[in-house]
Amino acid sequence: MRPWNFSAGPSVLPIDVLEQAAAELSNWHGAGLSVMEMSHRSDEFVDICETAEAKLRTLLQLPDDFAVLFMQGGATAINALLPLNLIGRSQAKQADYILSGSWSNKSFTEAQRYGDMAVAASSQDSPSTNPKIPAWAWFPPTEAWQLRSQSAYVHLCSNETIGGVEFTDWPDLAQLGASDVPLIVDASSNILSRPFDFSRVGMVYAGAQKNIGPAGLTVVLIRRDLLGHALPMCPDVFNFEKVAKAHSRLNTPPTFAIYMAGLVFDWLEKQGGVNAIERQNRQKASLLYEFIDNSDFYHNPVDPKVRSRMNVPFILADSKLDQRFLDEAKAAGLVQLKGHKSVGGMRASLYNALPLSAVEALVDFMQDFEKRHG
Ligand code: PMP
Numbered sequence: 001m002r003p004w005n006f007s008a009g010p011s012v013l014p015i016d017v018l019e020q021a022a023a024e025l026s027n028w029h030g031a032g033l034s035v036m037e038m039s040h041r042s043d044e045f046v047d048i049c050e051t052a053e054a055k056l057r058t059l060l061q062l063p064d065d066f067a068v069l070f071m072q073g074g075a076t077a078i079n080a081l082l083p084l085n086l087i088g089r090s091q092a093k094q095a096d097y098i099l100s101g102s103w104s105n106k107s108f109t110e111a112q113r114y115g116d117m118a119v120a121a122s123s124q125d126s127p128s129t130n131p132k133i134p135a136w137a138w139f140p141p142t143e144a145w146q147l148r149s150q151s152a153y154v155h156l157c158s159n160e161t162i163g164g165v166e167f168t169d170w171p172d173l174a175q176l177g178a179s180d181v182p183l184i185v186d187a188s189s190n191i192l193s194r195p196f197d198f199s200r201v202g203m204v205y206a207g208a209q210k211n212i213g214p215a216g217l218t219v220v221l222i223r224r225d226l227l228g229h230a231l232p233m234c235p236d237v238f239n240f241e242k243v244a245k246a247h248s249r250l251n252t253p254p255t256f257a258i259y260m261a262g263l264v265f266d267w268l269e270k271q272g273g274v275n276a277i278e279r280q281n282r283q284k285a286s287l288l289y290e291f292i293d294n295s296d297f298y299h300n301p302v303d304p305k306v307r308s309r310m311n312v313p314f315i316l317a318d319s320k321l322d323q324r325f326l327d328e329a330k331a332a333g334l335v336q337l338k339g340h341k342s343v344g345g346m347r348a349s350l351y352n353a354l355p356l357s358a359v360e361a362l363v364d365f366m367q368d369f370e371k372r373h374g
Contacts, residue, residue: 001333002015003330003333003334003335004333004334004335004354004358004361004362005335005336005354006334006335006336006337006347006348006349006350006354006358006362007335007336007349008161008162008189008210008311008336008340008347008349009161009188009189009207009209009210009215009349009351010209010210010214010215011209011210011336011349011351011353011354012351012353012354013213013214013260013264013353014264014267014353016267017260017263017264017266017267017353020263021259021260021263028044029044031044035048035255035256035259036255036256038255040249040252040253040255041249045255046249048255048258048259048262049070049247049248049249049253049255049258050247051262052070052258052259052261052262052265053068053070053248055262055265055266055269056068056219056261056265058269059192059265059268059269059273059274060191060192060195060196060198060221060274061195061198062198062221063198063199065223065224065225066198066221066222066223066224067221067222067223067224067227067240067244068219068220068221068248069219069220069221069222069240069243069244069248070217070218070219070248070253070254070258070261071217071218071219071220071238071243071248071253072216072217072218072253072254073218073238074207074215074218075103075186075188075205075206075207075218076106076110076207077218077238078186078205078218078220079106079107079110079111080110080111080113080114081234081238081240082107082111082153082155082184082203082205083095083111083113083114083115083117083152084114084230084231084233084234084238085227085229085230085231085234085238085239085240085241086152086153086182086184086203086226086229087114087115087152087229087231088152088229088230088231089152089153089226089229090115090150090151090152091150092116092150093114093115093116093152094115094116094117094118094148094150094151094152095111095115095116095117095118095151095152095153095154095155096117096118096119096120096145096146096147096148096151096153096154096155096181097111097117097118097119097120097154097155097156098119098120098121098122098140098145098154098155098156098157099119099121099122099123099124099140100122100123100136100139100140100156100157100160100163100165100167101123101136101157101160101162101163101165102136102160102161102162102163102340102342103157103160103161103162103186103188104155104156104157104160104186107155107157107186108155111155114231115152118146118148118151120145120146120147120148120154121140121144121145121146122140123135123136123137123138123139123140123165125140125144126138132299132301133301134301136160136163136165136343137163137165137301137302137303138165138302138303138306139165139167139303139305139306142169142171142176145171145176147173147176147177147178147181148178148181149177149178149179149180149181151178151181152181152229153181153182153183153184153202153203154173154178154181154182154183154184155184155185155186156170156183156184156185156186157185157186157188158170158185158186158187158190159187159188159189159190159308159310159311160308160311161188161189161210161308161310161311161349162311162313162340162342162343162347163302163313163343164300164302164307164308164311164312164313164347165302165303165306165307165308166190166306166307166308166309166310167306168190168194168196170183170185170197170200170201171183171200172200173200182201182202182203182223182226183200183201183202184201184202184203184204184205185201185203185204185205186205186206187204187205187206188205188206188207188210189206189210189211189308189310189311189349189351190211190308190309190310191204191206191210191211191212191219192211192212192268192274192277192352193211193274193277193278193281193309193310193351193352194274194278194281194309195274195275195278198221201223202222202223202226203220203221203222203223203226204220204221205218205219205220205221206218206219208257208261210310210349210351211264211310211351211352211353212261212264213257213258213260213261213263213264214256214257214260214261215257216254216256216257217253217254217257217258217261219261220240220243222240222244224244226240227240227241227244228241236250237250237251264353267353268352271352277352280352280355280356281309281310281350281352282309283356284309284350284354284356284359285307285308285309285310285312285350287356287359287360287363288312288348288350288359288362288363289304289307289312291363291366291367292312292314295366295370296317296374297316297317297370297373297374298314298315298316298317298366298370299314299315299317300312300313300314300315301315309350310349310350310351311347311348311349311350312347312348312349312350313339313340313343313345313346313347314339314345314346314347314348315339315344315345315346316345316346317374318373319344319345321373322344322345322346324373325337325346325369326338326346328365328369329362329365329369332361332365333361334358334361334362334365336349337362348362
């Protein structure tokens with residue numbers, strides 16, 4: 001039997017998708033070829049790619065004025081490609097960043113090579129004086145964001161995968177004095193887990209390896225009026241406008257990963273789409289948070305208003321029990337629960353493809369472990 005997989009990414013994929021891909025691996029739809037063996041210019045692959053894009057558009061209810069780009073390099077590449085493509089919107093080459101944890105900090109650090117980047121708000125300004133609550137467990141409220149009206153964009157991470165902090169209540173930047181400034185969102189770890197309000201953003205991007213498919217594919221959803229501002233030094237293959245014009249086939253895209261993403265989109269459609277999966281995600285996350293909050297043995301420090309439904313970090317009262325917890329969990333069929341080293345303890349990632357029964361099994365195990373070691 002397959003264990004329940006709580007990995008933060010690359011992470012669990014729907015078993016139906018894996019089995020379909022296995023069945024079609026050497027002979028896709030009677031073509032006598034694997035998708036891996038097909039030209040990216042063939043009619044078959046162009047159809048796979050366009051169908052995947054159409055399904056993604058429907059699932060996200062993406063407005064028509066957004067382009068969908070299937071790229072490579074992961075979300076980390078976008079940290080550089082974003083300023084390379086958009087900083088030209090600002091004469092002063094400036095952009096603003098909201099720092100809410102490890103991933104947004106990385107985005108900010110990388111972007112600094114390309115212009116005048118400022119911190120518009122940071123979780124380091126947390127008002128908490130409780131030493132048990134780290135700064136990253138809080139999200140800076142929008143009233144406190146200091147935006148510059150001449151900036152090329154404002155960047156935020158909608159789900160900090162390491163800290164377990166999620167912020168999706170995206171503000172109307174016009175009301176914050178930055179009407180011409182598009183919001184750019186790294187949604188690597190919560191895309192497709194809940195509906196997004198695309199009227200509030202200029203661009204959303206995500207590495208595929210959590211809710212979309214295998215690693216190697218990076219999805220960029222960008223409002224078309226933001227295309228065409230790339231710096232001359234931007235490589236063509238990473239130029240959003242050129243990739244959009246070539247329908248993501250400017251060069252060889254990650255063909256197999258796009259095919260797999262298409263199967264995941266089919267699966268998600270069969271689950272009832274994003275609203276239906278959101279209900280399940282809400283249920284899964286509340287089950288785990290409620291259990292943790294009612295226990296003195298486990299602890300999650302994140303402000304309940306911004307707790308992530310996708311990544312739930314938790315620590316044990318006695319960190320000496322960490323290894324035993326992981327070993328016993330593995331023996332009970334619950335794997336990849338080790339927390340990120342910067343936070344310690346455990347982390348349970350509850351992406352779309354992880355069913356409620358996996359979270360029930362985790363809570364049962366945690367309860368039993370607490371009884372035996374608490
Ligand atoms: N942003 C977020 C929110 C992430 O979770 C990750 C990866 N875990 C990254 C960026 C980096 O993604 P990649 O490894 O695809 O470059």
